[in-house]
Amino acid sequence: MFHHSNSENMISWTLKISLAAAILFCSSTCDGFIVSNIVKSRASRSVLLLASKKKGNKKRPSSASSSGFGASTGKISIKKDKSTRKSKGNLLATLNDEPTTKSKSKKGITYVKSEQDDLLQALAERASFSPIGEAVSNSPLHGTPDADPFYELMPSLIASKFPNISIDKLHRVAGFVRHALDENLPFEDSIVTDSFRPHDEIHAYMPGLEETKPFHDPMQLELCKKLSENIDVIEKEYEALLLDMLGKGGKDRFQSVTSMNYDAGWKTLVLFYNGHRIKDFPYHLCPVTTQIMESVPLAGRIAGFNRQQPQSGIPLHSDGNNMWLTCQMGIKVPANQKAYIRVGPDTRRWSRGECLLYDTTYEHETMNESEDEERVVLHVDFFNTLAMTPAEIDIMRYVYSMREEFMKAEGVAKVGAQIL
Numbered sequence: 001m002f003h004h005s006n007s008e009n010m011i012s013w014t015l016k017i018s019l020a021a022a023i024l025f026c027s028s029t030c031d032g033f034i035v036s037n038i039v040k041s042r043a044s045r046s047v048l049l050l051a052s053k054k055k056g057n058k059k060r061p062s063s064a065s066s067s068g069f070g071a072s073t074g075k076i077s078i079k080k081d082k083s084t085r086k087s088k089g090n091l092l093a094t095l096n097d098e099p100t101t102k103s104k105s106k107k108g109i110t111y112v113k114s115e116q117d118d119l120l121q122a123l124a125e126r127a128s129f130s131p132i133g134e135a136v137s138n139s140p141l142h143g144t145p146d147a148d149p150f151y152e153l154m155p156s157l158i159a160s161k162f163p164n165i166s167i168d169k170l171h172r173v174a175g176f177v178r179h180a181l182d183e184n185l186p187f188e189d190s191i192v193t194d195s196f197r198p199h200d201e202i203h204a205y206m207p208g209l210e211e212t213k214p215f216h217d218p219m220q221l222e223l224c225k226k227l228s229e230n231i232d233v234i235e236k237e238y239e240a241l242l243l244d245m246l247g248k249g250g251k252d253r254f255q256s257v258t259s260m261n262y263d264a265g266w267k268t269l270v271l272f273y274n275g276h277r278i279k280d281f282p283y284h285l286c287p288v289t290t291q292i293m294e295s296v297p298l299a300g301r302i303a304g305f306n307r308q309q310p311q312s313g314i315p316l317h318s319d320g321n322n323m324w325l326t327c328q329m330g331i332k333v334p335a336n337q338k339a340y341i342r343v344g345p346d347t348r349r350w351s352r353g354e355c356l357l358y359d360t361t362y363e364h365e366t367m368n369e370s371e372d373e374e375r376v377v378l379h380v381d382f383f384n385t386l387a388m389t390p391a392e393i394d395i396m397r398y399v400y401s402m403r404e405e406f407m408k409a410e411g412v413a414k415v416g417a418q419i420l
Contacts, residue, residue, distance in 0.1 A: 120156075127155035131167060131174035139181035150406050151181055154399070161398055162391075169391040175207040176323075176396075191322070196344035196362050202320040206396075209322060209387040214344035214364075216357045218327065220386065224355040226292045227329045227378065231353035234378060235331050237286035238305055241269060244282055253281075254307065265312030266366075268379065271304040274404050275397060293380055297393045299324050299400070300381030305331065308339065308375040313367035319360035323396060325384045328377040329355045334370035341366045350377060 127133045133155035141147045154177065179185050186192070188207055191199050196214070218224035227234065244250055254267040270278060271290065275298040277283065283290050293303060300321075306328070308314075330350035333339055337349040344362035358364070368375045383393045 123159060124156050127159035130155055130159060131170040132158055132177055135174040135177040136181065139178070141181070148181070150403060151177065157402060158395060158398070162395060165391055165395075169389060170395075172206050172208045172388075173392055173395050176205065179205045179207070191361070194344075194362075198318050198363060201318050202322065202361065204321040204323060206323050206388070206392075209384065212322075212359045212361070212387070214346045214358055214362045215348060216325065216359070216386065218355040218357040221296075221327070221357065223292065223296050223380070223382070224327055224329075224357060226295065227327070227355055228353050230288055230292065231329070231331075233288045234286075234292075234329075237289050238269075238331055238376070238378075240285040241282065241305075244285055255302075265309035265368075266314055267307050268302055269305040269307075270302045272298050273302060274400060275299055276401070289378070296380065296382040296385065297397055298381065299383045299397070303380050303382075304378075306377050306379045308366060308368040308377075310334075310368055310370045310372055310374060314365055316363050316365040318363045322359075322361050323384055323388065324360065324381050325357060325386065326360050327355050327357050327380045327382070329353065330375075330377055332374065332376040334368060334373035334375055338369040338373075339367065339375040340369075350375065 128137060136142055136151055136155055139147075139151070142152070158173075179187075187199050187202065187205060190211060191197050191202070241253070245252055254269050271281065271283075271286070272278065272293065328341075328350070330352045333350045333352045337351060340347055340349045341356065341358075341364060343358045343360075343364040348356050350356065383396060385393070388396075
């Protein structure tokens with residue numbers, strides 16, 4: 001949720017950001033309706049605020065600003081775009097990322113503003129009748145100045161990115177949207193009645209997923225098999241990354257992503273952030289690790305090598321996203337298995353080359369009992385391929401990437417920031 005003094009200017013600004021991101025990352029059509037270049041007129045921007053508005057909406061509690069994708073903090077300075085350039089050329093080619101060249105003699109399809117408005121209007125109206133569009137239009141704040149512009153845009157963006165997806169594949173994603181926009185919606189009994197799953201800490205929730213448990217059998221996943229089979233190579237690549245940091249011009253790439261981790265002696269050598277690579281990271285030093293990690297739909301804030309100092313541990317907490325699973329493989333483990341993790345009522349100890357697969361919506365804590373040996377694990381957060389469909393995962397990865405671009409434009413995105 002975004003709180004601002006001038007809602008119309010803020011919505012226009014955020015719409016411009018999201019549409020720019022759509023052009024950059026989406027590049028697709030929807031049954032002839034095209035999300036075109038950044039729209040500069042008020043009329044064109046407003047049509048994406050969905051055709052149907054629910055009357056008599058009740059105002060959402062102020063605490064809602066921390067749910068769903070999270071909130072921006074502080075004031076946002078809005079800069080006016082002084083550019084007067086108009087978009088011209090073949091819109092379909094532009095959105096399909098076809099190569100373009102500047103040529104004075106080349107003739108193309110001239111941009112016509114009214115046609116673009118019609119396309120955007122048609123796309124918005126079509127998207128508003130999808131399960132996701134209905135979830136947005138039925139949310140408590142839809143049509144009010146306090147409505148979150150990102151969610152208001154979501155139906156049109158998803159419709160343009162996934163034009164051929166069937167309606168039946170959108171229902172659980174729509175359920176996620178409903179929960180993100182209405183904190184008063186109840187969770188399913190399986191999470192509410194489980195004392196080891198603090199439902200008051202859930203911030204991203206997709207209903208209808210299968211029954212879960214603290215630990216899953218890692219041999220269900222090819223990821224875990226590949227990691228274990230390549231433990232020797234992965235350990236050598238980890239050591240190569242350490243040597244690179246000690247060399248001339250090297251830098252310490254370990255980060256304490258949260259204050260809790262810092263206080264608990266936990267640091268991460270981050271390889272991936274929000275599912276994508278990090279600029280200027282020396283991936284050539286860890287090609288096998290990188291390839292295996294990219295074989296799954298990465299999620300979450302970070303993925304990489306986690307170090308735990310001797311005689312330290314992460315305090316009891318839960319990560320409130322039921323769409324993810326976490327895999328950790330022991331890289332360097334203290335003698336006599338003196339490092340453990342408790343998830344819900346179950347405790348497991350790390351072993352070198354063995355994976356633990358668990359659900360972090362359960363409360364969990366870690367401890368390295370060794371007096372002089374650190375514990376290192378390879379940590380991978382990924383979308384729950386055991387319960388979610390490929391289409392649902394593709395949509396949610398797209399939503400994450402768009403939200404990240406949205407946050408970057410506001411100047412609030414950084415490694416470790418909660419995207420959703």
